[in-house]
Amino acid sequence: MKNRFVLPMLAMAAAMCGTAHAANYYVSDCQAGASSGCVAGNDANTGLSAASPWKTTAKVRAQFAGMLAGDQILFARGGAWSNASMDLMQSLNATAAKPIVLDSYAPSWGGTARPILTEARANMNLLSFNNSGAAVPDGGYIVRNLDLRGGGGGLWGIFAGGGVSDITVSNVNIEGFTIGIHCGLSNERIQLLNSTIYNNGSQGVLWGCNNSLIEGNTFDHNGYLSTEGRDHSIYINNELTNAANVTVRNNRLLNNTVSLSGGVCKGVPLVVHGFTNGLTIENNLIYQAPGTSNSGCWGIAVDPGYDAGEGFSNVAIRGNTIVNVGGIGIGCASCVSPLIENNVIVMEAGPEMVGIQIPDRSRGAGDAADSGAVIRNNSIYFKSSTTYAQGISFAPQNGSTAGSKIQVSSNLIYFGSTSSTDHQCFDTSGVSLANFVTFDYNLCYDASGNGRYSTAYTTLAAAKSAGFDAHGLSVNPLFAATPSSSNNWSLALSANSPAINAGAPTTSSLKDRLSILRSTPDIGAFEYSATGADTLAPAAPGGVAVQ
Numbered sequence: 001m002k003n004r005f006v007l008p009m010l011a012m013a014a015a016m017c018g019t020a021h022a023a024n025y026y027v028s029d030c031q032a033g034a035s036s037g038c039v040a041g042n043d044a045n046t047g048l049s050a051a052s053p054w055k056t057t058a059k060v061r062a063q064f065a066g067m068l069a070g071d072q073i074l075f076a077r078g079g080a081w082s083n084a085s086m087d088l089m090q091s092l093n094a095t096a097a098k099p100i101v102l103d104s105y106a107p108s109w110g111g112t113a114r115p116i117l118t119e120a121r122a123n124m125n126l127l128s129f130n131n132s133g134a135a136v137p138d139g140g141y142i143v144r145n146l147d148l149r150g151g152g153g154g155l156w157g158i159f160a161g162g163g164v165s166d167i168t169v170s171n172v173n174i175e176g177f178t179i180g181i182h183c184g185l186s187n188e189r190i191q192l193l194n195s196t197i198y199n200n201g202s203q204g205v206l207w208g209c210n211n212s213l214i215e216g217n218t219f220d221h222n223g224y225l226s227t228e229g230r231d232h233s234i235y236i237n238n239e240l241t242n243a244a245n246v247t248v249r250n251n252r253l254l255n256n257t258v259s260l261s262g263g264v265c266k267g268v269p270l271v272v273h274g275f276t277n278g279l280t281i282e283n284n285l286i287y288q289a290p291g292t293s294n295s296g297c298w299g300i301a302v303d304p305g306y307d308a309g310e311g312f313s314n315v316a317i318r319g320n321t322i323v324n325v326g327g328i329g330i331g332c333a334s335c336v337s338p339l340i341e342n343n344v345i346v347m348e349a350g351p352e353m354v355g356i357q358i359p360d361r362s363r364g365a366g367d368a369a370d371s372g373a374v375i376r377n378n379s380i381y382f383k384s385s386t387t388y389a390q391g392i393s394f395a396p397q398n399g400s401t402a403g404s405k406i407q408v409s410s411n412l413i414y415f416g417s418t419s420s421t422d423h424q425c426f427d428t429s430g431v432s433l434a435n436f437v438t439f440d441y442n443l444c445y446d447a448s449g450n451g452r453y454s455t456a457y458t459t460l461a462a463a464k465s466a467g468f469d470a471h472g473l474s475v476n477p478l479f480a481a482t483p484s485s486s487n488n489w490s491l492a493l494s495a496n497s498p499a500i501n502a503g504a505p506t507t508s509s510l511k512d513r514l515s516i517l518r519s520t521p522d523i524g525a526f527e528y529s530a531t532g533a534d535t536l537a538p539a540a541p542g543g544v545a546v547q
Contacts, residue, residue, distance in 0.1 A: 022070030022098070026053035027060060028079050028107060033116045035078030039109045050107060057084045057117065067091040069098035075146065077104050078111015085119045088130040088161070094140035096166035096189070102127075104145040113147075114173065120151025126177070128156065131163035139165035139188075143172055150177035150200070157200070160187045160209065170194055178202045180222065183209035185238050192217060197233070201225040204233040204256065208243055208274070215249045219269070223257040229266030229296050231257055237305070238274035245278040253286045257297065265297035265326065273305035276312050283319040283513075293326025295352040299345070301360060303333035309366020310334050318342050319513045319525075321489050326350045329380070331360025333400065337372035342513040342525045344491050345380045346483045351387040354427075355380035355413065358406075362398035371403035377410045377509045379491040379525040381483055388422035389415060391444060395455075396430035406431075408439045410503035412477055412491070412524035415446040423451030433467045441504035443473040443523045473498060477524070492526040499523035 025047040030038035041053030047063075053076065054060065060073055064086075067073075075081075094100045104115050119126040126148050129141055141164075148157045157174040158181040160167055165188035172195045174180040180200040183190045187209035194216040197204040204222030205214065214234065223231030233256035236246055248270065257267035265288050272279060279302065286299045299322035304310040315338040322329045322345045329345035332338050340356060347353045356378060359370050375392060382389045391413035394402040408426075415423045425444035433439070444453065444460070453474075457463040460474040478497040483489040493499050503521030511517055512527035522528055 022068060023048060024072045024074055025060070025063070026050050026074050026076070026105060027055065027057070028053040028076035029055050029081045031080045031082040031118075033118070034080035035111045035113055037109045038076075038078055038080075038111060039107070050105060057081050057086050061086045061089055064089045064091055067100050068093045069095050069100070069140070072101040072103055074103050074105040075115035075117070076107040076111055077115060078107065078109075078113050080116040080118070082118050083121060084117040085121070085124050085126055087125045087128050089128065090130040096140045099140035099142045099166065099168075101142040102144070102146065103142070114145055116147045116149060118149040118151050120153040122153045123155050124153070125156040125159050126150070126154055128159035128161060129164040129167065130161045139167060141167045142170070143167070144170040145172070147173045147175075149175050152176055155179070156182055158182070160184070160190060162186045165189050167191070168193065173198065175199050179206050180204045182206040183212065185209065185243060187212075191215070196220070197222060202231050203235045205235065207234065207236045207246070208238045209246075210243055211245045213247045213249070214251060215247070217251045219251060219253045219256055221255055221258065223267060223269070224260050226267070227259050227261050229257060229259070229268075231267055232271045233257060233269045234271070236272040236276065236279075238276065243274070243276045246276060247280045248284060249280065249282050251284045253284065255287070255289055255292065258292055263292060265293040267296065268298045268301045269325075270300045271305070272302040272312065274310055276302075276315070278314045279312060279316070281317045281320065284321070286320065286322045286325065288324040288326065290324055290348055293324055293350060295327040295350070297326040298328040298331055298360070299325040301328070301331045302335055302338070303331060303359070303361045304364060304367045307364065309364070309368075311336065311368025313337070313368075315339065320344070322346070323489055324348055324350070327352060328354045328357050328360055330356045331358070332373065333359035333361045333370060333397070334363055334368040335370055335373065336368055337374070340373065340375045341377050341509045343378045344483075344489055344513070344525050345378070346383075346489050346491075347381070347389070348383045353382060353389045354393050355391045357393040357395070358402045359397050359400050361400075363400040369403055370401065372405040373402065374407045375411065376407065376507060377503065377512065377521070377523070377525055379412045381414045381491055382423075383416045388424070390424045390427050392425075393427035394429070394431045395427045401430050402435065404435045406436045407507055408436060409441050409507040410509075410521060410523045411442045412499060413442070413444040414477060414479075415448060415451050417447045423448070424454055425451065426454040429455050438504070438507050439468050441471045441502065441508075441523065442469055443475070443477055443499050443502070445474060445476050447476070471502075471504075473502060473523070490526070491524060493522060493524065493528045495528070495530070497528065500528045
């Protein structure tokens with residue numbers, strides 16, 4: 001008698017664990033770009049085994065609404081799909097704890113390359129998730145190990161519709177779309193990890209989602225359509241209300257916003273507009289090839305860009321390496337108490353160059369006022385310039401000022417030999433000593449001897465007499481090596497550098513850009529280490545899957 005209850009009880013236990021109906025669905029097709037030996041499936045198959053795969057993405061889309069929590073849709077490695085749009089997909093069964101997964105599998109015929117899904121038709125999205133009709137915001141999707149291509153005509157590579165949340169995109173190539181990936185304010189917990197975002201015309205990512213992460217990705221040659229520099233590789237924006245807790249970390253942005261007309265960067269590879277509360281931009285490399293930037297090409301800009309009021313709070317910009325952007329390395333406006341620390345800015349050549357500037361734009365009606373900026377332990381290196389170069393600028397922009405309660409300490413600024421005579425360590429136009437909580441322990445050196453301390457003071461001695469940089473230095477910092485691609489643009493100090501132990505004792509960053517603790521702080525982004533730890537390149541981003 002007891003045996004009659006065994007099967008129902010097992011079924012109930014399996015259902016409670018959420019694994020009773022989870023299944024793998026296999027898909028294989030052999031369109032242009034498929035590997036040799038590819039074997040296509042058939043939509044009449046069950047799709048439930050690698051030996052009986054479906055063929056088309058149309059079949060996937062038709063079946064998606066019935067997918068259950070934990071189901072996986074697996075595309076054959078070495079396979080390829082044309083006109084592969086899977087637009088407005090939705091399953092109300094997906095959850096963050098048990099997401100529906102789009103991934104790849106190794107077919108018996110031997111394919112190894114990531115599955116290629118192409119959508120080249122105009123105004124068509126390749127993959128989008130929808131929330132239409134859901135009583136509450138739905139979500140719970142993983143997209144990984146796929147190669148998504150726009151073919152020059154696709155609109156979005158991946159689009160998160162209103163209210164869809166808990167999406168992770170990992171180890172995916174997104175290439176040739178107008179916009180690579182998009183999420184908006186109503187989307188929560190979206191992650192873009194360890195992926196390649198390449199050659200997308202308008203934006204690499206258009207990002208406005210809350211509690212989100214962009215980490216470990218390579219952005220290459222995105223944002224080239226606009227001749228006015230209004231395209232970007234990473235564009236974070238929320239025009240109407242606050243985005244919260246957005247992190248951009250350990251990414252490489254290479255040769256982006258280079259327009260088709262002239263092949264010159266005229267925009268900002270990483271830009272933030274709108275309202276943001278909780279923004280971290282750290283340990284990213286932003287690089288432009290020499291000769292591909294003009295003064296409109298900036299590295300990082302967190303500033304107003306709309307007609308409505310904007311503002312940014314709880315902003316940290318730290319540990320980034322910015323090379324050859326041509327105009328402003330790091331700019332901030334309408335920023336409330338931003339922290340800008342341990343960044344390396346290298347400019348090898350250019351007509352007009354500023355390392356860090358607050359404000360970088362004028363404020364409009366309703367925009368937050370700048371105040372409380374903390375700028376410390378940054379290393380700024382100008383190899384040469386043909387017009388002018390400034391280390392850190394607080395120059396007003398159409399009446400907008402940097403505000404008060406500013407801290408400037410332990411920054412290192414270096415100007416190489418050049419014929420230009422317009423070098424300034426600091427531009428303090430429109431501000432006075434009263435605007436600063438501290439302005440001290442900085443080192444600025446001009447190898448040409450042509451520069452000046454600031455717009456107001458010709459020499460460091462004159463600035464000290466006025467109360468600026470009482471412990472400042474104007475001597476050669478003696479770097480361990482000239483910054484270059486071979487040493488990851490390092491501005492580490494040599495053993496006999498005068499910047500060692502010369503930083504601000506109480507207002508320096510607690511750790512340097514390589515996470516070396518500062519006991520007696522050095523000036524600049526690198527804390528000297530006798531073991532050579534300060535010259536080591538940062539570790540590669542974790543979790544990268546090599547295909």
